[in-house]
Amino acid sequence: MRRSVRATARAVVFRSSSSPLSRGAGAGPAPRNHLRAWVHSATAAGDRFNAPPLRPDVVTIADIEERRARAGRLVAMTAAYSDSDMFKAPTTGKPKAKRLDHHLSVESTVREPCVLKQAAKHLKNPGLISLGGGLPCAEYFPFESLSMRVPQPPSFSEAATRVDGIDVRIGKYDVTDAASADASEYDLSIALNYGQANGSAQLTRFVTEHTELICNPPYADWRSCLTVGSTAALEQALRMLCDRQRHDAVLTEEYSFSTALETAAPLGVKVFGVRMDKEGLLPADLDAVLAGWDERARGARKPHVLYTVPSGQNPTGATQGEQRRRAIYQVAQKHDLYIIEDEPYYFLQMEPYGEGKGEKKKKKKDEEEGVEGFLRGLIPSLLSMDVDGRVMRMDSFSKVVVPGSRLGWITASEQMVERFIRHAEVCNQGPSGFSQVILHKLLDETWGHEGYIRWLMYLRGEYTKRRDVILAACEAHLLREVVSWNAPAAGMFHWLKVDHSLHPDAATRSILEIEEDIFNLCIDKGVLVGRGSWFRAEKDTAPTEMFFRATFAAATPENMTEAIRRFGLAIRESYRMEG
């Protein structure tokens, strides 16, 4: 288990290593050799410290490690105030984000800070005794310790973990208990008490650094803030940006995540679709829809919000390439759109289908490209292009660690993140402390940034194999004259177009009726797929095409193949074709 120890001088929640609060087993700057060898990327950290960075716009894992080592130990006690900015690299030379007051709803604009959370600022006074907040005493938390067994990078499989996983212990008073062999920067007494709604300093630091590694936004005043998952983050964002009384509307892909559509509808926010191809939404159509907006005909104000899933889009599996993203961003600038970039599948970007097949080749490729290569190979995010501060990126641990953590984060301009936190304070109050301390221990204190990236590389490889299984099954069991598809380049979903015009009842039955018939036949034959119509952004118009969504995330390879065979049988039966 890696146990490095850090601090920074900038933040109220930090103490230098000479502070009495940072005494104990883990105190003082970490000797460099406490860090695992694999934590370092290309260059040796020792050399880097004196050498100027080669590309000042790229933050590396070594940069982060250097910053932490220089800063010393993070001391953030119960309900400590923290801010993503405390953990960022210097943003010298970057411009500030644009102010976007005109994008905010009335509800968001009038939010005031939570008076009791604000009072917590006095807690930093030395010697102050708080009779302020109603925080229970940790003495009454019935948890002496939590332990967990987790994979040892790079042996991430279940089998390997059973044999030589790492056992990690989280004690109640690890932070202050000098005698504890588990002395660390976060413990149960802190994590299980009330915290700030933006999340703990400990996990905020990790996601801030991770976001810097991956996206490094091109403006100065960006912030990351923990969320209880991207579904909740989207609802908060919509309430922040859209007003029922202003007749606000949102644009999205013509087929979009059904839960997102269901989130918007009760808020009185109309959703309109933008046409797509296999790289997702079409910038030209986005521009045309906005340029030709007719408020009366649409029954809504010209949209000022775009909701998009750029990688492995749900439900179509489409992935926007870099040029596509740049073109979308330009249209957003032209029409002053605010972009909600929902990226749960970002790290499940796969190699093109048919290339790099075979386990051995794959492994070899990962070794060759390494962590740096993997990071360089990711399609740049919209956030990384966001010179204006008009993107809110939503990240989530649901698809890449566990959905049950109910934990993710957003990254946006300080203005937007501050409004978002004001809302979180009076609703979910931030993510579960169990989730936070467990993810911190796993990602930060045990794996570190490089270990986590290696985990993501492992997952990418696993999902590539699964994608390949479902595509092979489709090739084997589906009639290409009726069913067509593109190979997904990311994510968990395979989108199957079924040519309704070839259906024997095409002249007499609607697409929705035929779709329902096929869906029911699928259930009869023992396979559950998603109906394309569930995902239509504009449900009050008639569909002109027919689709089904199949996930390759959940079933075993054998079951997936069998399920696609059953899907093929359902199609044949509905189309009254010979078996």
Added chain:
Amino acid sequence: MRRSVRATARAVVFRSSSSPLSRGAGAGPAPRNHLRAWVHSATAAGDRFNAPPLRPDVVTIADIEERRARAGRLVAMTAAYSDSDMFKAPTTGKPKAKRLDHHLSVESTVREPCVLKQAAKHLKNPGLISLGGGLPCAEYFPFESLSMRVPQPPSFSEAATRVDGIDVRIGKYDVTDAASADASEYDLSIALNYGQANGSAQLTRFVTEHTELICNPPYADWRSCLTVGSTAALEQALRMLCDRQRHDAVLTEEYSFSTALETAAPLGVKVFGVRMDKEGLLPADLDAVLAGWDERARGARKPHVLYTVPSGQNPTGATQGEQRRRAIYQVAQKHDLYIIEDEPYYFLQMEPYGEGKGEKKKKKKDEEEGVEGFLRGLIPSLLSMDVDGRVMRMDSFSKVVVPGSRLGWITASEQMVERFIRHAEVCNQGPSGFSQVILHKLLDETWGHEGYIRWLMYLRGEYTKRRDVILAACEAHLLREVVSWNAPAAGMFHWLKVDHSLHPDAATRSILEIEEDIFNLCIDKGVLVGRGSWFRAEKDTAPTEMFFRATFAAATPENMTEAIRRFGLAIRESYRMEG
């Protein structure tokens, strides 16, 4: 560690013990002697099974154990649908709740079920392979197991837990792994995947049974549903009940929980205060406010929602007695009010100050009264009086287990709970799976209902001691001619009235100015207290009295005493009195 094993025939998520899914180490009805002796209350469970219940309106722990034993093992796999009704005693003879459609907001009324969550109903088909939901495969969850050390009832202290706490392990596949010594009804593969927004069947069962023990609502179609804590539940309830465009308003105690006020304000919901005495809000004033409501003068529709904290009210510490609650409920019936009963401190009901002092006496009393006596001694909840179904009770584990679980539950009529769940599906999606599985293992599989009640008795005793410390400190260090108070009968807060009329500047400075002066002097002297004005329901009117709130939950006894001494010094200095 207790490990009883159950099922019921009523629910889709249950399997009889002969089902292949319930094979394995823990399968089949539990032999009665697997249950710890202390799980049973007065009557031996064996005898009860054939004897008719003495009081059919009271549900006992033995009743619950009997129901579980009869039902067999609960089998609720990943994202299984469940409903609180599956776990209730028969409600024969009870009337159904009134329909309250007219209380719902537009936002709530138009909510549709989440199409992807609904599709999960097909998962119960035997042999069905799902390519439906984008649920990741548990194979990719990087947690082989979680373990925790928790107290062994009734030795709940930290010291006792260090010596002989119980070590509890939660494996990834405990439910299906026949070979596992940890076979149980809930495991990491289920808890850490996506679930239903109302929470897992496993923990829903526990809170439903617990609610039956404590409140046993007098109508048939009540439901409990997990929440991510009562702050979030309140926001969801307000969005469900109140409409900005309808100019809806909420009534509450004249001094109320500041976060609740801050939750309502941005929604455009005006809050009005009802006068209080030491037993909390005055039913006569509630009636008078409503009877004389003037829409134009108030700038709001006549309120149809009451938000109240009946026990250990925040900030005043006031506790409504049984007659007070009955009178409030009658006024609510008269004016068709919907009541949000927020009860985080319900179980921290204390003995009257001055009685039962001394550790030994206390312990003896607990032993004498036992679990049944403790339950009988609790002031009945508004929910237990709710013949109409016009109460939503909000419970929380924050004050009685850990705030960091971000987990609580609501109980209300089926109509209201269904609307509430529709919202949860598109925002927080229910509580963290880590929180759910950890609390299930602690409360259900390790402690059981009786162990949990004993824990609550322990906490009540601890908070009584703390309350007594702060009261003794006030008696020692505060001038009774200036500062007055009532002894709190529940909760975490002590409410101190400071007579502003005796202040030397009373004629020239406002109450708010004097309050600020005292607050700042407190900070200077090293004590943080809450300013009474933070909690005023109607902040746009001028206060006529001055208060400070002090919590006795957080600081050590020594620090609490010192803090009250400092508070006394601040008062003296502000009042320019001799030291």
